[in-house]
Amino acid sequence: MENAMPETPPASPRQQDAPYVPTARTVPTRSRERASYDRELVHSVLDEGYVCHLGFLRDGAPVVLPTLYARVGECLYIHGSTGSRPLRAAGEADPGIPVCLTVTHVDGLVLARSAFHHSINYRSVVVHGTARQVTGADERRTALDAIVEQAVPGRSHDSRPANAKELAATAVVRLDLDEVSAKVRAGGPNDEPEDLSLPYWSGVVPLTRGYGAPVPSDDLDPAIALPDYLDRH
Amino acid sequence: MENAMPETPPASPRQQDAPYVPTARTVPTRSRERASYDRELVHSVLDEGYVCHLGFLRDGAPVVLPTLYARVGECLYIHGSTGSRPLRAAGEADPGIPVCLTVTHVDGLVLARSAFHHSINYRSVVVHGTARQVTGADERRTALDAIVEQAVPGRSHDSRPANAKELAATAVVRLDLDEVSAKVRAGGPNDEPEDLSLPYWSGVVPLTRGYGAPVPSDDLDPAIALPDYLDRH
Numbered sequence: 468m469e470n471a472m473p474e475t476p477p478a479s480p481r482q483q484d485a486p487y488v489p490t491a492r493t494v495p496t497r498s499r500e501r502a503s504y505d506r507e508l509v510h511s512v513l514d515e516g517y518v519c520h521l522g523f524l525r526d527g528a529p530v531v532l533p534t535l536y537a538r539v540g541e542c543l544y545i546h547g548s549t550g551s552r553p554l555r556a557a558g559e560a561d562p563g564i565p566v567c568l569t570v571t572h573v574d575g576l577v578l579a580r581s582a583f584h585h586s587i588n589y590r591s592v593v594v595h596g597t598a599r600q601v602t603g604a605d606e607r608r609t610a611l612d613a614i615v616e617q618a619v620p621g622r623s624h625d626s627r628p629a630n631a632k633e634l635a636a637t638a639v640v641r642l643d644l645d646e647v648s649a650k651v652r653a654g655g656p657n658d659e660p661e662d663l664s665l666p667y668w669s670g671v672v673p674l675t676r677g678y679g680a681p682v683p684s685d686d687l688d689p690a691i692a693l694p695d696y697l698d699r700h
Numbered sequence: 701m702e703n704a705m706p707e708t709p710p711a712s713p714r715q716q717d718a719p720y721v722p723t724a725r726t727v728p729t730r731s732r733e734r735a736s737y738d739r740e741l742v743h744s745v746l747d748e749g750y751v752c753h754l755g756f757l758r759d760g761a762p763v764v765l766p767t768l769y770a771r772v773g774e775c776l777y778i779h780g781s782t783g784s785r786p787l788r789a790a791g792e793a794d795p796g797i798p799v800c801l802t803v804t805h806v807d808g809l810v811l812a813r814s815a816f817h818h819s820i821n822y823r824s825v826v827v828h829g830t831a832r833q834v835t836g837a838d839e840r841r842t843a844l845d846a847i848v849e850q851a852v853p854g855r856s857h858d859s860r861p862a863n864a865k866e867l868a869a870t871a872v873v874r875l876d877l878d879e880v881s882a883k884v885r886a887g888g889p890n891d892e893p894e895d896l897s898l899p900y901w902s903g904v905v906p907l908t909r910g911y912g913a914p915v916p917s918d919d920l921d922p923a924i925a926l927p928d929y930l931d932r933h
Contacts, residue, residue, distance in 0.1 A: 529756055618809055626900050655918070663919055665860055667858055667860070675909070
């Protein structure tokens, strides 16, 4: 057994590879075995999406709105009109506003013999934190490019960048990836042993997502070909 | 012009056909032309989905979690373990807890010549209200059947109903459709007139959703055929 010990200790994990540190609000009260703080898993779930559901408070009540986002390293960015309520609030409130940002991918319908054990396969990430307005010009540009790239990789360099007027009308908000958890359910139904002989079909119906053929604008110059980065769609 | 007036006034719209009444928090501060209170539209968006994002407060901060739901008339139902935080809170707090429930369908990526006008086509419904635990046995059964049916129409009658122990472990929460709005973006990009001659592809990439071939459980009796209600998948 001694031989199994490495002669030199493994290098300490770099901070960027270490898992997120669980906190009271990222440890679920149930299905704890489905929760993960693995940084790579969290990144992969975030990187596969581009629409999140952002929760914030308005007059003390919760509000949940869908919005585009991008991940850049350990930061998430969202954007919107400077007139939109949450973005305005994130700028006005000095230390930012408390938010919860959630990204969910539904992977399949899980059909058990019992109604009770029906479920879905999914991967989700929940980020708790403080949303703060980004004011630096460079970071704002980086964030806006990233939001376009998150939805359509390759597109940010193949469109007209925002001009001064457009930039002035756009609020950019950052949420650091600090208090973060992923939750994953995969695999087949968890039927009760006594239900296995019941005459009901049981299994998983996978969900698929994809892209239809791109539809050019009516006024698009026919000489402009479909760009390579859309051919994958 | 007089002839254009109907001889008898039209019948008053039945309440169930009337639009939802806008309130301060269902009138958006921007893109108001995309907001709708049309009951049929709201129902159609809700009926097309089965996963919502539920926002609630925990220790004064917003939390957003994905969960299954069902619509039954003018009520939405969600369920969960009696140990889950929001469901427990909805039962403990006497008049219920304030929630925001949002359902979103992403229909396409909208690529404009300018980065600024990039967008997505989507349909969303946002419901504000108070979530209350359902205690009546009949309403609980109706809700649980509906949650299974919402994801897999036809399934609730082809699985073992919940037994007493399972029912006791399941909390059911109702949210009435009262303070509700839909938001829809459709169509091509809104390019600036001066951008139309730029050499960038412009148009919409439609998103598609579907189902893969159902995967039976390893322990499924091979004599049990795929039910008709899954053949559509």
